[in-house]
Amino acid sequence: MSAAPINASAAPSAPAPAPRAHLLLVDDDADLLRLLTMRLGASGYRVSAAGSAEAALARLAVELPQLVISDIRLPDRDGLALFQAIRAQYPALPVILLTAHGTIPDAVEATSLGAYAYLTKPFDAKVLLERIAQALSLSAPTPGQEAGDEQWRAGLISRSQCMAELLAEAKLVAVSDASVLIRGESGSGKELLANAIHRASRRAKAPFIAVNCGAIPEALLESELFGHVKGAYTGAATAREGLLQAADGGTLFLDEIGDMPLLLQVKLLRVLQERVVRQLGADSGRSIDVRILSATHRDLEAAMLDGQFREDLYYRLNVITLTLPPLAERREDIALLASRFLQTLAAKYGKRVNGFAPGALEALTTAAWPGNVRQLYNVVEHVCALATAPLVPLSLVQRALRVPSLEVLSYTEAKQRFERHYLVQLLKLTDGNVADAARLAERNRTEFYRLLQKHELDASLFRADPAVVSERQDESL
Numbered sequence: 001m002s003a004a005p006i007n008a009s010a011a012p013s014a015p016a017p018a019p020r021a022h023l024l025l026v027d028d029d030a031d032l033l034r035l036l037t038m039r040l041g042a043s044g045y046r047v048s049a050a051g052s053a054e055a056a057l058a059r060l061a062v063e064l065p066q067l068v069i070s071d072i073r074l075p076d077r078d079g080l081a082l083f084q085a086i087r088a089q090y091p092a093l094p095v096i097l098l099t100a101h102g103t104i105p106d107a108v109e110a111t112s113l114g115a116y117a118y119l120t121k122p123f124d125a126k127v128l129l130e131r132i133a134q135a136l137s138l139s140a141p142t143p144g145q146e147a148g149d150e151q152w153r154a155g156l157i158s159r160s161q162c163m164a165e166l167l168a169e170a171k172l173v174a175v176s177d178a179s180v181l182i183r184g185e186s187g188s189g190k191e192l193l194a195n196a197i198h199r200a201s202r203r204a205k206a207p208f209i210a211v212n213c214g215a216i217p218e219a220l221l222e223s224e225l226f227g228h229v230k231g232a233y234t235g236a237a238t239a240r241e242g243l244l245q246a247a248d249g250g251t252l253f254l255d256e257i258g259d260m261p262l263l264l265q266v267k268l269l270r271v272l273q274e275r276v277v278r279q280l281g282a283d284s285g286r287s288i289d290v291r292i293l294s295a296t297h298r299d300l301e302a303a304m305l306d307g308q309f310r311e312d313l314y315y316r317l318n319v320i321t322l323t324l325p326p327l328a329e330r331r332e333d334i335a336l337l338a339s340r341f342l343q344t345l346a347a348k349y350g351k352r353v354n355g356f357a358p359g360a361l362e363a364l365t366t367a368a369w370p371g372n373v374r375q376l377y378n379v380v381e382h383v384c385a386l387a388t389a390p391l392v393p394l395s396l397v398q399r400a401l402r403v404p405s406l407e408v409l410s411y412t413e414a415k416q417r418f419e420r421h422y423l424v425q426l427l428k429l430t431d432g433n434v435a436d437a438a439r440l441a442e443r444n445r446t447e448f449y450r451l452l453q454k455h456e457l458d459a460s461l462f463r464a465d466p467a468v469v470s471e472r473q474d475e476s477l
Contacts, residue, residue, distance in 0.1 A: 428462055
């Protein structure tokens with residue numbers, strides 16, 4: 001591809017970029033890449049460069065940028081194919097395309113499919129910086145930004161690529177009022193993600209209220225959600241506001257929505273349709289402004305087929321789906337999470353524990369984790385409570401994981417260990433009587449003495465004290 005200069009006649013006085021926002025440039029023109037990298041770096045951006053589509057995809061797999069700027073003409077696969085691959089795998093990642101006059105129709109088609117913008121070469125540096133700033137204002141933060149930008153997801157500790165992609169989507173979703181269904185295994189952090197979406201939304205200063213639909217009996221759950229007036233049922237001595245009213249202006253998170261009884265599903269659907277809540281026993285309703293986030297580890301599609309979950313409610317709740325990966329699919333986060341948990345718990349228990357021994361950390365990172373992040377927290381709490389040294393040893397982690405300690409021995413070492421243990425048990429059994437022990441072992445006394453000598457065992461140490469023997473005899477009379 002021939003070099004296409006940037007029109008530098010205008011001063012690049014674009015809006016200030018987000019602090020050290022990360023951009024990926026893709027172009028097979030090394031001179032243009034170098035020039036763009038220098039200019040964007042001088043404007044405060046952190047820039048990575050790739051000379052082909054495959055190189056760009058490889059870089060994306062290592063670290064997710066906040067914006068991709070790609071030429072349409074690339075040697076291995078064209079920029080449109082790269083854009084489609086990015087769109088399929090990272091739907092929240094904005095892309096700006098660079099195009100020559102002959103490829104403008106392709107660029108127009110790409111923007112109709114979701115590319116943020118396209119620029120025709122030669123382009124004005126000021127216009128490029130403006131487009132970048134605009135695209136970044138709509139995109140979500142990724143790991144590496146300033147801590148102040150990360151407060152919304154402070155509880156979600158991660159450095160993994162899959163979580164970076166999920167959080168980028170969550171940040172985009174947060175600015176809307178769309179209902180979100182969060183899927184994921186138990187213990188994977190669904191409530192943490194819901195809380196993060198709330199904190200990143202316009203409702204952040206209003207209440208965030210979470211309720212577990214599977215942990216409350218049906219009769220109580222209805223009262224919890226909708227509230228009741230005085231005398232609505234036996235025992236309702238006073239009026240009580242429901243969680244839907246309490247969350248007015250904010251967010252209500254319905255965890256384990258798949259366990260909600262069918263009768264309450266009907267009532268919840270009416271609330272979502274009318275935005276009005278009527279307390280139990282009340283004659284009229286009250287308007288509310290509540291965003292509903294829900295979560296489940298169940299297969300709701302199968303539940304609908306079985307008649308256990310209403311299809312109309314499913315589509316109301318499932319406007320957007322976010323899926324939390326299990327901990328086993330984000331193993332690069334395990335050491336980070338374990339260290340953070342250990343730091344917090346050590347302070348809680350007043351323990352001087354500051355890390356894991358290498359073997360202990362390896363055991364944590366290779367464990368199965370069926371209970372996900374919640375199980376990891378419990379394991380770290382277990383080892384912190386029992387730790388007696390600054391570094392948590394492998395044996396303590398194995399105990400917490402309920403993994404039997406396996407020590408690999410050579411055949412000779414294993415044989416010697418067994419032999420010594422066997423001799424000790426025989427001497428304990430016979431109170432140190434070598435003749436009796438040799439007879440039980442079906443060995444002559446000379447051979448048995450030789451075995452004792454080999455293992456430096458003194459039979460007299462196993463003989464009971466005469467005073468103890470006399471005491472035992474007295475007790476038996």
